[in-house]
Amino acid sequence: MLTRAVAEGVARGDVTLAFRRWATGRVSPGGTFLSVAGVIVIDAVERIDPATITPGDAHAAGARRVEDVLASLRGAPDDPVFRISLSHGGPDPRDAIAADAALTADDIARIGEALDRLDARGTRGAWTRGTLRLIEGNPGTRAADLAKSLGVEKETLKRDIRKLRALGLTLSLDTGYTLSPRGAAWLRARGRCSGP
The missing domain is CATH 1.10.10.10 (Winged helix-like DNA-binding domain superfamily/Winged helix DNA-binding domain)
Structure with a gap:
């Protein structure tokens, strides 16, 4: 789900958001998954209008600009966009x-x-x-x-x-x-x- 750079950013606390375009939500609040930087915790998942993504959101997602976040979204253009709050849950067991x-x-x-x-x-x-x-x-x-x-x-x-x-x-x-x-x-x- 996350690139190495983004996962390591979550582990450092620099990255706290991810944005995904999915036909249906694929993750739930409270869930966890393993990454190259350890356990990633899904703190919140919210369906959003991509037009509401701010420059601060982009930086929190490890991107330089909102346009970079929008360009990274995969899936059909009419699929909903999800804002996912992330935190580090510790080392990979x-x-x-x-x-x-x-x-x-x-x-x-x-x-x-x-x-x-x-x-x-x-x-x-x-x-x-x-x-x-x-x-x-x-x-x-x-x-x-x-x-x-x-x-x-x-x-x-x-x-x-x-x-x-x-x-x-x-x-x-x-x-x-x-x-x-x-x-x-x-x-x-x-x-x-x-x-x-």
Whole structure:
């Protein structure tokens, strides 16, 4: 929902608004979502006339001018515009998991089981371990380039990597991805063991 620059602005307190044009509202007050800068809290959602957006609103949304906000709105021109008040809800809880490289034998087994479940639910067979190894060998590589090397669509790869991120195994960089300390520790541990 937010670019890295805007999410980081919310985390600093510089950005407190977002504007979206949607056919129907997609977020609700009190909701949260994860961003590259941690947890983002949706404090309020209001349907507005875009003509009422002020220069102060534009600055609060991380834009220089009202015209920049209006130009950023996607969707059909007759769809309503929503003013969304945002605040920072703290660090991404996955970060603490991702930083934990002291894996027990049970941790190693549980991660392997979680990857097996992801592989079983996917439509392209066993992809998790190969994707982790690809990221390990190519940190900071663009998603499009990683996807091409795997023969999958970029959006498919990004969705898959988000699943690995949810397990605390990968981290997003400004460009591309890297293994988290936890992901690197798991791969090292699996390298010392037999099996996939």
